[in-house]
Amino acid sequence: MKKNETRKFAKMISIVCLTCMSVSLLAACTSKTEKPAGQPAAGTPAKPLELQIMMIQQGAEPPKKDSPIQKKIEEYTNTKLDIIWVPGAGTAYDDKVSATNASGKLPDVMLIRKTKESAMLNAQMSGMYWDLTPFIKDTKNLSKMNPVAVKNASVSGKLYGIPRERVLARYGMIFRKDWLDNLGLQTPKTADDIYNVAKAFTLNDPDKDGKNNTTGIQEDATMELLKQLTIYNGGPNAWGLKDGKITPDFLYPEFKKSLDLYKKMVSEKLISPDFPIAKKYDYFNQGKAGMYFSVIDDGGSRHLDMVKANPKVVVDVAQNFDGPQGQKVRGTLGYDSLIVIPKSSVTTEAKMKQVLAFLDKLGDEEMLTLLNNGIEGTDYKVENGAAKRVDGSQLSGEFVNLRWGDQYGGIKITKNAVETKIDKMFADNKGIAVNDLSAALLSDTNTQKGVDLKKAITDAQTKFVLGELDDKGWSDAVDKWVKGGGDKIMEEFTADYNKNAK
Numbered sequence: 001m002k003k004n005e006t007r008k009f010a011k012m013i014s015i016v017c018l019t020c021m022s023v024s025l026l027a028a029c030t031s032k033t034e035k036p037a038g039q040p041a042a043g044t045p046a047k048p049l050e051l052q053i054m055m056i057q058q059g060a061e062p063p064k065k066d067s068p069i070q071k072k073i074e075e076y077t078n079t080k081l082d083i084i085w086v087p088g089a090g091t092a093y094d095d096k097v098s099a100t101n102a103s104g105k106l107p108d109v110m111l112i113r114k115t116k117e118s119a120m121l122n123a124q125m126s127g128m129y130w131d132l133t134p135f136i137k138d139t140k141n142l143s144k145m146n147p148v149a150v151k152n153a154s155v156s157g158k159l160y161g162i163p164r165e166r167v168l169a170r171y172g173m174i175f176r177k178d179w180l181d182n183l184g185l186q187t188p189k190t191a192d193d194i195y196n197v198a199k200a201f202t203l204n205d206p207d208k209d210g211k212n213n214t215t216g217i218q219e220d221a222t223m224e225l226l227k228q229l230t231i232y233n234g235g236p237n238a239w240g241l242k243d244g245k246i247t248p249d250f251l252y253p254e255f256k257k258s259l260d261l262y263k264k265m266v267s268e269k270l271i272s273p274d275f276p277i278a279k280k281y282d283y284f285n286q287g288k289a290g291m292y293f294s295v296i297d298d299g300g301s302r303h304l305d306m307v308k309a310n311p312k313v314v315v316d317v318a319q320n321f322d323g324p325q326g327q328k329v330r331g332t333l334g335y336d337s338l339i340v341i342p343k344s345s346v347t348t349e350a351k352m353k354q355v356l357a358f359l360d361k362l363g364d365e366e367m368l369t370l371l372n373n374g375i376e377g378t379d380y381k382v383e384n385g386a387a388k389r390v391d392g393s394q395l396s397g398e399f400v401n402l403r404w405g406d407q408y409g410g411i412k413i414t415k416n417a418v419e420t421k422i423d424k425m426f427a428d429n430k431g432i433a434v435n436d437l438s439a440a441l442l443s444d445t446n447t448q449k450g451v452d453l454k455k456a457i458t459d460a461q462t463k464f465v466l467g468e469l470d471d472k473g474w475s476d477a478v479d480k481w482v483k484g485g486g487d488k489i490m491e492e493f494t495a496d497y498n499k500n501a502k
Contacts, residue, residue, distance in 0.1 A: 045078070046078060048074065048078050048079050048080045049077075049078065049079045049080070049354055049355075049358060050079070050080045050082070051079055051080070051081055051082070051107075051108045051109060051355065051358065052081075052082045052083075052084065052107040052108050052109075052345070053081060053082070053083045053084065053107055053108065053109040053110065053402075054083075054084045054086060054096075054097075054100065054107045054109070054110040054111065055083055055084070055085055055086070055110075055111055055398075055401050055402065056085075056086060056088040056093045056111055056113075056337075056401050057085040057086055057087050057088055057093075057398055057401075058088050058398065058401070059397065059398060062085035062398065063083075063085065063397060063398050063399065067399075068375060068378070069370060069374065069375065069396055069397070069399045070083065070399070072370055072375065073362075073367070073370065073399070073402070076361065076364075076366060076367060076370075077358050077361045077362070077367075079358055084107065085398060093111075093113070094113055094114060097110065097111075097112055097113075097120075098119055101119075101123055101128065104344055105344075106128075106342035106344050106345050107342070107345060108341065108342070108345050108346050108355060109339060109340070109341060109355060109359070110339070110340055110342065111164075111337055111338070111339055111340075111401065112161065112337060112338050112340055113336070113337045115153065115161075115337065115338050116155075116439070117450075117451060118447050118448065118450075118451065121155065121447055122447075124155050124160040124161075124340075125155060125156075127343065128342060128343060128344070129160045129161060129340040129341060129342055129343065130160070130340075130341045130342075130343055130346065130352050131158050131159070131160055132159050132160065132161065132162070132341070132356065133154075133157070133158050133159045135352075135353065135356055136159065139356065139357075139360040140360055140363075140364075141360050141361075141362075141363030141364065141405065142162065142356070142359065142360050142363065144363075145162075145163065145165065145404075145405075146163075146165050146168075146334050146335075148168060148333075148334035148435070149163040149165050149166075149333070149334035149335040150163065151334075151439075151440050152333045152334055152335060152435075152439035152440050153333075153334075153335050153338060154440060155442065156442060157500075160338065160340060161338030161339050161340035161341070162338065162339040162340075162359055162404045163334070163335030163337075163338055163404065164335055164336055164337050164338070164339065164403070164404045165334060165335055165404060165405060165406065165407070166332045166333070166334060166335055166336050166407070167295075167297075167332065167407065167426045167430075168331050168332055168334055168426075168430045168433040168435075169319065169329040169331060169425065169426055169429035169430045169432065169433040170295045170296065170297070170329075170331070170332045170426065171224070171227075171228060171293070171294070171295055171296065171319075171329060171330035171331070171332070172228075172293070172294075172295075172296040172317055172318055172319035172329065172330075172425070173188070173194070173228075173291055173292075173293055173296075173317065173318045173319075174284070174291065174292055174293075174294060174296060174298055174299040174302075174315065174316075174317050175187075175197075175290060175291035175292075175315075175316055175317070175318065176201075176206070176284075176290045176291065176313070176314065176315065176316075177314040177315065177316035178312055178313060178314040179201055179206035179207060179214075179290045180197070180206075180290075180316075181314075182206050182207070182208055183200050183201075183204055183206055185197055185200060187316070187318050188318065188321070189320075189321060189322050190232070190321060190322050190323070191229050191232045191233055191258070191261065191321070191323070194217075194225075194229070194291075194321075195261060195264070195265060195270070197216070197290075197291070198216025198217050198265060198270040198271070198290070198291065199216060199268070199270055200216075201214055201215070201216040201217075201270075201289075201290035201291065202214060202215050202216040202268070202269060202270050206290055207287060213288065214287075214288055214289070214290060215269065215270065215271070215272050215283065215288060215289050215290075216265070216270040216271065216289070216290055216291065217265065217270060217271045217289060217290070217291050217292060217293075218272070218278070218280070218281070218282075218283040218284045218289035218291070218292035219271050219272070219275040219278070219292065219293075220275055220276075220278050220279065220280045221275070221276050221277070221278075221462075222280075223262070223275070223458075223461070223462070223465075224292075224293040224294055225262065225271070225292075225293045226258055226259065226262050226461070227249075227330055228293050228321075228330050229258035229261060229262065230249050230252070230254055230255045230258045231323075231328050231329075231330050231434050232258075232321040232322075232323045232328060233254040233257050233258050233323055233324070234254045234323050234324040234325045235249055235252045235254030235255050235258070236249050236252065236434065236436075236437065237249070237330055237331060237434040237435060237436045237437075238436040238438065239436055239437045239438035239493070240252070240437055241437060241497075244494075245490055245494050246437060246438060246441065246490055246493035246494045246497050247490060248457075248486070248490075250457055250461070250478060250481075251478065259461060259464060259465065259474075262465050263464060263465040263467070266465045266466060266467075267467065272289070273466060276462055276466075280292070280294070281298075281302055281303075284303070285302075285303060285305075285306050287306070287310075287313075295332075296317040296318075296319065296422050296425065297419075297422055299315050299316065299317040299418055299422065300317075300415070300416070300418045300419040300422050301419075303315050315418060316418065316421075317418065317421065317422055317425070319425050319429055320425075320429065320432075326432070327432055328432055328433075328434050329429045329432050329433050329434065330433070330434060331433030331434050331435045331436075332433075333435070333436065333439050334435075339359065339404055341355050341356070359404065362402060362403065362404065362405070363404065363405040363406075363409075365409065365410055366410075367403075367410075368403065368405055368406060368409030368410035369409075369410030369411045370396060370399075370410070371396050371399055371400055371402060371403040371410075372395065372396065372400065372403065372407070372408070372409060372410050373387070373389075373395050373396065373410060373411060373413055374393060374394070374395040374396045374397075378390065378393070379393040379394075379395050379396070380393065380395075380411075380413055382411075386414050387411050387412060387413045387414060388413065388414045389413050389414075408423065437497070438493055440500070441493045441496045441497055441500075442492070442493075442496050443488070443489045443492035443493050443496065444492060445485050445488040445489045445492055446489045446492070446493070448485075449484070449485040449489075450489060453481055453484060453485055453486055453489070456477065456480065456481060456484075457477065457478070457481055460473070460474060460477035460478075461474075
């Protein structure tokens with residue numbers, strides 16, 4: 001080999017060696033960058049987040065620990081859930097929440113109700129739960145919550161939990177359409193129409209059995225009809241703005257007009273006088289009452305057994321009653337409870353964000369489908385592009401209580417005519433829903449005395465419609481409310497309203 005060729009060959013070998021060394025070093029560096037100490041290798045799944053949740057149980061039995069729905073939630077959210085189901089009958093759940101708060105041993109996530117009453121309000125304001133206000137904006141689903149629900153659930157502009165959303169325009173009338181047809185009557189459109197139809201349902205044998213055994217309206221201790229009549233007559237929903245002052249409904253003339261009509265219906269037995277102790281749906285389900293007032297979705301779900309037993313029964317619903325201020329619907333608060341994250345169990349911001357991420361995932365379409373409708377093949381089936389409920393299915397059962405988002409989100413189950421009508425009303429009437437103006441307001445006096453003062457008024461209105469209290473007695477009860485602290489509540493609500501309006 002010639003001398004110059006030997007040099008070229010040596011030079012080439014050197015370049016190859018250097019290149020190999022460089023590649024080896026680069027690979028080593030890359031390996032160290034991708035797999036730092038204490039971290040799982042790329043592709044290794046993260047450890048499931050362990051969460052203890054306290055949740056309300058509406059049915060007789062809690063879900064089993066190995067529930068397939070819980071397993072699907074855990075798989076989707078990468079969690080391991082320990083759910084404590086607490087019966088919700090009467091005050092049982094709220095009593096358990098109070099005892100849990102007092103014990104200091106709280107779960108990672110829990111549901112609280114009556115969020116603006118003294119005990120729960122104090123728990124929020126004392127810092128017992130995380131203030132989620134600064135963190136919501138960074139989430140995919142929670143950042144899109146209904147602004148009405150967020151506003152009404154907040155305390156002085158701070159949100160201490162995730163509001164479980166509810167339809168705004170939800171209240172109305174549920175009635176026996178077959179009775180109406182038997183008597184040749186039309187669906188009521190005004191407060192006076194309600195009275196006239198109730199009278200016909202009581203006196204004119206609407207079920208055509210030849211007996212005088214029916215009553216017009218089913219009511220219970222909540223006196224829901226009175227609340228709705230007040231709105232149809234032009235009054236507020238619990239609290240309104242009157243002459244620049246936040247004022248309770250019973251200080252409006254429209255309330256007294258409605259109260260007088262209610263009393264007339266009780267005296268004529270168009271409303272059964274035992275309403276203070278009656279159960280809400282019993283008379284209607286027994287075929288003894290022709291209408292009641294509630295959330296209209298009750299009309300699509302509460303009377304299936306009655307209709308199945310007697311195919312002649314036709315249940316229908318109505319909203320859009322006419323009044324001096326046009327058509328109005330009694331609105332909800334936009335939420336019914338809060339899902340909170342206690343600070344004593346979730347002690348760091350990092351852990352709180354993990355919990356918040358879990359709750360946010362429950363708002364994904366896949367989770368809304370599961371929480372609203374259950375499992376495909378077990379609870380519903382999709383045939384020819386349409387989802388249909390499986391006979392006997394309870395859908396997601398108790399797990400629906402974990403849902404904070406859209407009640408109608410996820411896959412759409414085929415519904416019957418009444419349910420379809422209800423959904424359309426919800427959508428069409430949200431713009432005419434009358435909301436309680438006090439929902440987002442604070443008053444120290446109301447926190448301290450509001451429940452007792454309200455009970456005194458409720459007791460007085462019940463006695464008035466039963467004939468146990470005359471006009472003067474009613475007026476005295478209202479004056480006692482004002483002088484007993486009601487004037488301060490109005491003053492404080494108004495101050496908070498004006499502050500937030502700026």
